[in-house]
Amino acid sequence: MAVISTGPIENSPVNGVRPTQQVTIKMxxxxxxxxxxxxxxxxxxxGSRTLYVLEEVLLTPNEVATRNHYANFDAFEFVFTTSGPAEESTEISVWGRNESGQLISSQRLVSDEQLEE
Structure with missing residues (x-):
């Protein structure tokens, strides 16, 4: 079992709008x-760490899955726990999206950049 974290992601408002409104997770x-x-x-x-997403995704062989989650907070973090026979063949990326759905390049994490706990 591998535990991977984005670490805390700062998302403070710029001109009254947070850069990331939604997070796209690709597995x-x-x-x-x-x-x-x-x-x-x-x-x-x-000020505290509050769980707001709890989801389990089964990835069949050669499957790609996408999940979108609300992220309009001043700061957030995602933690991924992978398990099963294909655990070592599973990769995850996280992408921030603004209010119009555009990718936020400064808030993207690919599997090599994430922290293993």
């Missing part, structure tokens, strides 16, 4: 035979 299972499970935990950070 890919590159194993051609085995499945993997990804537990998604999303927290908003406001």
């Amino acid at each position: 890919v299972n590159r194993d051609s035979v085995n499945s993997a499970t990804v537990l998604i935990q999303g927290y908003f950070l406001n």
Whole structure:
């Protein structure tokens, strides 16, 4: 079982609007035979760490899955727990999106950049 975290992501308002309104999570299972499970935990950070997303995703062989979650907070964090036979073949990326749905390049994390706990 691997636990991967984005770490805390600052999302303070600029001119009254937070840069990221929504987070897109892409998960890919590159194993051609085995499945993997990804537990998604999303927290908003406001002096305390409060869980607001709790979702488990089963990735079949060669499957790509996308999840979108609200992220209009001053700070947030996502933690991913991967398990199953294809755990080592599973990769995750996280992308911030603004109010019009455009990607926020400063708030994107690919699997090599995430913190293992």
